[in-house]
Each structure stands twice: as structure tokens, then as C-alpha cells.
Amino acid sequence: MNTIEEKEIKDHYKSDSKWIYVLLAVLLFLTAVAFHRDATPQWEQYQAQFRQILTQKFGKKASDNFSYGMKQIWIKDVNRIDRCTTCHLGIDIPKLSGEDIPLVFRTHPDKALIDEHPFDKFGCTYCHGGKGYALTVEEAHFSNPVGWEDMFLSARLANRYGFPDYKNLPLVEMNCNACHLHEKEVAGLTYINKAKELFTEKMCTCCHTFSEYKADVGPDLTYEGDKPNDLYDFSNITNWGSLPPSVFSWHFLHFKAPYLVSPLSLMSNFNFKDQEIRSLIMLVLSFKNMPERFVAKPDPKNVFKPECVSGVPAAPGAFTGATGAGVEPVVKNTKM
Amino acid sequence: MRKTIRSLWLKLTWAFNPGTIKEAYRARIKNFFLHWFPPKVTKRSFSWSYSFWLGTISAVLFLITLVTGVILMFIYIPSTVRAYWSIEDIEFITHYGWLLRYSHRWAGHLMVVVVFLHMMRVFYTAAYRETPGRDSHRYVNWVVGVILLLATLFLAFTGYLLPWDQLSMWAVTVATGIGRTTPIVGETLYRMLVGGTTIDQETLIRFYTFHCIAVPLVVILLISYHLWRIRKDGGLASTVHYDVPLDEPISEAEDTMRVLAVPAVPRRVFLVTIATWIVVLIATLLFRAPLLEPATQAWTPNPAKAPWYFLWLQELISFTTIKIGHFVVNGGFVGGVFIPGVLFIVLAVWPFLDNSPPDSTGIWFHRTRLWQNVLFTIICLTIVFLILFSYYCRGPYWHVYWPWNRPEIPGRF
Numbered sequence: 001m002n003t004i005e006e007k008e009i010k011d012h013y014k015s016d017s018k019w020i021y022v023l024l025a026v027l028l029f030l031t032a033v034a035f036h037r038d039a040t041p042q043w044e045q046y047q048a049q050f051r052q053i054l055t056q057k058f059g060k061k062a063s064d065n066f067s068y069g070m071k072q073i074w075i076k077d078v079n080r081i082d083r084c085t086t087c088h089l090g091i092d093i094p095k096l097s098g099e100d101i102p103l104v105f106r107t108h109p110d111k112a113l114i115d116e117h118p119f120d121k122f123g124c125t126y127c128h129g130g131k132g133y134a135l136t137v138e139e140a141h142f143s144n145p146v147g148w149e150d151m152f153l154s155a156r157l158a159n160r161y162g163f164p165d166y167k168n169l170p171l172v173e174m175n176c177n178a179c180h181l182h183e184k185e186v187a188g189l190t191y192i193n194k195a196k197e198l199f200t201e202k203m204c205t206c207c208h209t210f211s212e213y214k215a216d217v218g219p220d221l222t223y224e225g226d227k228p229n230d231l232y233d234f235s236n237i238t239n240w241g242s243l244p245p246s247v248f249s250w251h252f253l254h255f256k257a258p259y260l261v262s263p264l265s266l267m268s269n270f271n272f273k274d275q276e277i278r279s280l281i282m283l284v285l286s287f288k289n290m291p292e293r294f295v296a297k298p299d300p301k302n303v304f305k306p307e308c309v310s311g312v313p314a315a316p317g318a319f320t321g322a323t324g325a326g327v328e329p330v331v332k333n334t335k336m
Numbered sequence: 337m338r339k340t341i342r343s344l345w346l347k348l349t350w351a352f353n354p355g356t357i358k359e360a361y362r363a364r365i366k367n368f369f370l371h372w373f374p375p376k377v378t379k380r381s382f383s384w385s386y387s388f389w390l391g392t393i394s395a396v397l398f399l400i401t402l403v404t405g406v407i408l409m410f411i412y413i414p415s416t417v418r419a420y421w422s423i424e425d426i427e428f429i430t431h432y433g434w435l436l437r438y439s440h441r442w443a444g445h446l447m448v449v450v451v452f453l454h455m456m457r458v459f460y461t462a463a464y465r466e467t468p469g470r471d472s473h474r475y476v477n478w479v480v481g482v483i484l485l486l487a488t489l490f491l492a493f494t495g496y497l498l499p500w501d502q503l504s505m506w507a508v509t510v511a512t513g514i515g516r517t518t519p520i521v522g523e524t525l526y527r528m529l530v531g532g533t534t535i536d537q538e539t540l541i542r543f544y545t546f547h548c549i550a551v552p553l554v555v556i557l558l559i560s561y562h563l564w565r566i567r568k569d570g571g572l573a574s575t576v577h578y579d580v581p582l583d584e585p586i587s588e589a590e591d592t593m594r595v596l597a598v599p600a601v602p603r604r605v606f607l608v609t610i611a612t613w614i615v616v617l618i619a620t621l622l623f624r625a626p627l628l629e630p631a632t633q634a635w636t637p638n639p640a641k642a643p644w645y646f647l648w649l650q651e652l653i654s655f656t657t658i659k660i661g662h663f664v665v666n667g668g669f670v671g672g673v674f675i676p677g678v679l680f681i682v683l684a685v686w687p688f689l690d691n692s693p694p695d696s697t698g699i700w701f702h703r704t705r706l707w708q709n710v711l712f713t714i715i716c717l718t719i720v721f722l723i724l725f726s727y728y729c730r731g732p733y734w735h736v737y738w739p740w741n742r743p744e745i746p747g748r749f
Binding site: 012023026031133134151153229230231234245250 | 424425604636745747749
């Protein structure tokens with residue numbers, strides 16, 4: 001027994017062991033942090049909250065029947081996935097419509113609309129935008145617009161662009177029209193209906209190709225809504241005014257004064273009012289390439305036919321810059 | 337009684353208790369893991385300040401990417417239709433998917449950095465030289481190291497495409513476009529690598545196979561050879577050598593220059609492993625791996641940049657592209673192939689060009705190697721500067737901006 005001690009070899013650099021213990025403790029801590037982050041996703045808090053509401057409204061049995069877990073709407077034929085219902089759990093429960101229910105759990109306010117566009121066929125993001133795959137509030141709604149082209153069309157966003165009725169989510173009309181493109185008038189789409197009226201009246205197709213209406217003066221607008229931000233020329237805009245720098249604002253300034261935003265443009269100033277401009281931007285940005293199944297077939301009496309009648313637009317305001325909406329151009333300074 | 341407890345304690349905590357050096361060596365050889373290590377190492381090569389343990393750190397980083405990568409292979413789908421969405425699933429719904437993906441990403445990027453630093457360390461200490469009077473061929477390991485550096489870059493580059501977002505697709509478009517300008521073989525190599533003329537499904541599956549099977553296999557083989565050669569060449573480079581008297585009894589004062597490799601070296605390797613792992617884990621917890629929009633050929637992000645480790649090439653190209661009126665001389669070949677090609681060839685054969693005296697071997701910044709060290713430093717700093725400049729100062733339309741002033745292309749809303 002004695003010999004073991006005597007034969008003991010000098011253990012060099014034993015201080016390394018101390019550091020190993022210290023770093024193992026750090027590693028353990030970091031692993032615990034990682035475990036905690038993975039084990040407590042944000043949506044679980046919402047589901048726990050929702051269970052409480054179920055108990056309050058429908059009794060304990062309803063909340064016991066509720067199953068925790070990630071939920072998603074999978075639209076199989078276009079392979080689109082929306083996980084919004086993981087948190088927006090009350091979206092199809094009619095009784096959860098009161099003001100006392102938190103907005104996140106409230107049922108969809110427009111029942112008639114949902115009857116025509118059931119969740120399992122359309123999902124959420126086709127209309128509202130946002131990142132359907134995401135499972136955090138930040139990622140799903142407000143993710144970096146550069147990183148995700150399909151921004152969530154919130155009331156906040158509409159307010160930022162000066163929509164007076166921003167609380168009704170006017171920007172969503174854009175996505176409505178992606179499918180209802182060939183209809184002249186759709187009930188409820190105030191902005192889009194107005195824009196289509198203007199589009200026909202000002203004979204935009206005399207210069208712009210749109211779908212089967214061919215023209216070669218201006219750019220093709222058929223899929224203008226699919227055009228990514230990187231393809232816009234922002235270099236001539238030095239002052240965005242009160243608008244946030246974006247494609248939407250680009251169109252806004254361009255409708256106000258086309259020659260200032262793109263100096264070589266032949267497009268004239270139509271003296272549109274601000275509301276008309278917002279309508280037209282929404283129309284133009286709604287021109288998207290959608291899966292065939294989604295595109296609505298119009299009633300023969302209600303077909304959107306923006307024909308170029310004479311080759312020279314005769315409607316008031318077009319190319320004259322004097323009449324139109326009857327207002328002075330808002331953008332006066334040439335150095336924008 | 338006390339002695340019994342003491343010996344019992346020693347048996348429990350420290351079973352390895354040899355009496356002579358010979359016995360110590362035998363015990364080491366019997367164990368698979370311990371026999372990787374030499375019998376003894378010099379205190380100098382064991383120290384932090386000589387090697388900074390950069391080679392071990394690179395190997396650990398490679399191990400981390402290997403483990404996380406193999407798990408990611410179970411969840412990732414290498415198809416142009418589904419690759420991007422499987423990444424989204426890894427981020428949002430797979431348990432620890434984010435941990436695997438970010439760890440893999442940051443360990444991969446760090447590996448490029450550390451392998452480069454390792455190469456710098458070996459150059460500054462002239463560790464590719466032979467020990468005087470010894471039969472060693474360290475230049476072989478230097479050449480293997482240069483190949484491993486290139487393999488690391490290729491590994492990182494092939495992995496860059498896999499998320500199939502705009503960032504990855506256009507970075508790969510830029511980088512493969514650079515290689516395409518090589519005369520004679522460029523176009524053929526490009527088509528072999530890309531599988532056609534555009535970055536598409538063929539490219540993705542090729543890059544996937546390279547990234548997951550071919551290159552890792554080559555790297556594992558080369559690392560094994562690299563490590564084996566260190567042993568065969570007599571350990572880390574040094575001007576002095578010690579022969580080992582095998583039957584000498586162990587005494588406290590027996591050796592002031594060397595230590596028994598076991599347990600000191602495995603313990604320190606373990607320490608380095610944990611430390612590296614911690615760094616990767618902190619990066620994983622603090623920073624997200626980038627993911628832009630799904631890849632599309634329809635439009636190019638503005639500006640489209642190569643992966644950061646190839647940015648110096650992209651920068652060289654934009655310097656060597658000369659415009660005379662409407663006539664443009666494309667710098668793709670000069671900046672993207674010729675200059676880096678010459679640099680890497682000179683780097684690989686440098687042990688044969690370095691004719692400084694033998695006693696500079698294994699010495700940091702030996703005075704006889706002043707000029708080559710200065711030259712090497714200038715080249716390395718230029719590369720680092722070009723990468724930083726390109727990464728932080730190039731904005732839309734490849735214009736130069738101050739990093740804090742660089743405009744972003746506005747988004748849709």
C-alpha cells in the first residue's frame with residue numbers, strides 16, 4: 001500500500017483541473033440557458049393564458065379539452081403553412097368576440113367573410129401578410145422588411161402611411177385584390193374599387209401593359225406587386241418627407257411627381273388626391289402572380305376592363321396636369 | 337488506517353500510477369485514446385504562449401460542426417423547393433434546431449478564422465522547418481496544412497449555399513463567377529461544380545454532397561495525417577531535442593524541460609475543448625444566423641456580396657477591373673484567380689524558399705526572418721483589411737460608405 005504513494009508521479013499543470021471545473025460550471029450554466037430558451041417558447045405563454053380564458057368563459061371542461069402544442073394551417077395544394085393559430089387560438093370560436101377578450105384571442109370580426117374564405121382553404125397570411133412559419137411575435141408580425149417581403153399589414157402600418165381609417169386594416173385590400181383582380185367591383189374593397197375606377201378612367205393601359213392589355217410606353221404592370229424592393233431606383237429620392245423609406249412611399253412620391261422620382265419617366269402628373277394615390281398604390285401592388293386556383297372568376301357583368309379607348313387619354317386630368325382632382329400639385333419643390 | 341484510506345482514494349481517483357517512465361509509457365500505449373499522445377512533451381510546446389493551441393481549437397471547431405452537422409442532416413432537405421422551408425422549420429419548430437443551426441454556423445465561421453490564425457502562427461515561428469540533426473519533414477505538414485486551409489474554405493463555402501436564401505444563392509453566384517474566369521479550365525470546372533450554367537437544384541445537391549460527405553472525409557483524413565506527422569516529425573518545432581532514457585526511475589528533478597504527456601496533454605485538450613465549446617455556445621445564444629428571403633433568380637440583392645472569406649477576392653476584382661471609356665477590362669481573372677492563385681502557391685512552397693539559418697526553427701519572430709515576416713504580415717493585413725472594408729463599407733451599387741452611414745435599400749412597407 002505504501003508503494004503507491006511513493007511511486008506517485010508528479011502531476012504537472014494540475015492547475016488546469018481547476019479551470020476545467022470552472023469552465024464546466026460555465027458550460028453547465030449556458031446549457032441550462034439554452035435548455036430554458038428551448039423549453040419555454042413564447043407561444044406557450046399565450047396558450048396558458050388562453051386556457052384561463054376558456055375556463056372563465058366555458059368552464060373547466062373546455063380548458064381541459066384544450067391541447068397544448070404548435071398548431072398550423074397547411075394548405076396542401078399550394079404547400080403553404082400558417083402557424084398563426086398557435087397563438088390566435090380563438091380565431092374561429094364565435095363566442096370569443098367581446099371587447100373583454102384580449103385581441104390576440106378574439107374571434108375573426110368578419111364572419112361573412114370567413115364563411116366565404118374558410119381558414120383551412122386560405123390560411124391567414126394570404127390576406128394579412130406576415131411570416132406564417134414564424135412562432136414569435138416579433139418574427140411573425142414585425143420582422144425586418146428586408147428579410148421578409150410579405151410584411152404583416154397591420155393597423156399600425158396603415159397609420160404610418162396616413163390612412164384615415166387605419167383601424168379597419170385598409171392595406172389588407174391589396175391582398176384581397178390579388179385574387180379578385182378581374183372583378184370591377186368587390187363589396188367592401190373601398191380603396192381598390194376606387195382605384196380600379198381611376199385605372200379605367202385615366203386609361204392607364206394606353207401606356208402600361210396590364211395582363212392582356214398591351215402597351216409599350218411605360219413599364220409592364222402585370223406583376224408589379226411581385227417586384228422586389230431591390231429593383232426600385234431610390235437614388236433620386238433624397239427627402240422622404242414624413243413617409244418611411246419604402247416601396248410604398250416610392251410609389252406615393254412617384255404618383256405625386258413622377259419626373260422627380262424617375263427623371264426619364266414619361267408619366268405625367270395626374271394631380272391625384274392623397275387618398276386616390278393610396279388607392280392606386282394598393283391596386284398596383286396587388287398585381288401579383290397568384291396560384292390559378294385562388295384567382296376569382298368574375299361575373300360577366302362585373303369584369304374589370306381597363307381598356308385604352310382612343311389611344312389618347314381623354315379623361316380629365318390625364319396629361320394636362322390642370323384639372324383632375326382640382327388641386328395644386330403638393331410636391332412643388334423640384335429639389336426633393 | 338490513514339494510509340489505507342489514502343491508497344484507496346488514490347486508486348479511485350488516479351488509477352494511473354506507474355513506477356518508471358517505461359511503465360508510464362506502456363500504460364499510455366494500452367489505452368486507445370491516450371496512445372494518440374507522445375510519451376513526453378516539452379514544457380515549451382505545451383505552453384499557451386507558443387502555439388496558442390490554435391490547431392487543437394480548429395480541430396474542436398471541426399468536431400462541433402461535424403456533430404451538429406450530422407444531426408442537421410436528419411432535418412434539412414436539400415431541395416430547391418423545400419430547403420429554405422426546412423431551415424425555417426429548424427429555426428421555429430424543431431427542438432434545439434436553432435441551437436444546432438447557429439452552433440454549426442458560428443463554429444464554421446470561427447473555424448475559418450482559427451485555421452487562418454493557426455497558419456499565421458506556424459509561419460511566424462518557422463515551424464515548417466526541420467530540427468537540426470533530426471530526421472523530420474515538417475514541410476509536408478505545412479503543405480497538408482495549406483490544403484486543409486483551402487478545404488476549410490471550400491467546406492464553409494459549400495455550406496453557405498444550403499439555406500437557399502437570397503444571401504446564400506447570390507454569394508455563391510458571385511464566388512463561382514470568380515472561379516469561372518480561370519483560363520482554359522475555368523468554364524469546365526464551373527459547370528462541373530454548378531451542374532449547368534445557373535445555380536439550381538443541380539448545384540444544391542452537388543454542394544450538399546461536397547459539404548456533407550466528400551470534403552469532410554478529405555478533411556478527416558488530412559487532419560489524421562496532419563496529427564500523425566506531428567508525432568513523426570518529433571513534436572512541435574524546436575531547435576533542441578531530447579532523447580528519452582527509458583529505464584530511468586522517476587524523480588522529481590529528473591526533467592526540467594519536459595513533462596509526461598499523460599495526464600497533462602489530454603487534460604489540457606479537454607480544457608481547450610470546453611473553452612471553445614463555450615465560445616461557440618455564447619455566440620449561438622447571442623447572435624442569430626442570418627436568413628433572408630427564399631432564393632430567386634428573378635432579382636439580385638443590392639449589393640450582392642461573396643461569403644466574407646472571399647470578399648477580399650471580390651474587392652481585388654473591383655480594384656483590377658479597369659474602365660476606359662466604354663471599354664471594360666474585367667478583373668475577374670487577375671483579382672479573383674491569378675493573385676490568390678500565386679499567393680497560395682507561394683505559400684505552399686515557402687518552406688523551400690525560406691533559407692534563414694536553422695536556429696530560427698520554432699522561434700517567434702526570429703530576427704533572421706524579419707523581412708519575410710514583414711512581407712507576410714503585410715499580405716495578411718491587406719487581406720483582413722480588404723475583407724473588413726468590403727463587408728462594412730460597400731453599400732448599394734458597390735459604392736463606398738462609412739459603415740455608420742451606409743444606406744439600406746428600403747423595404748416594401
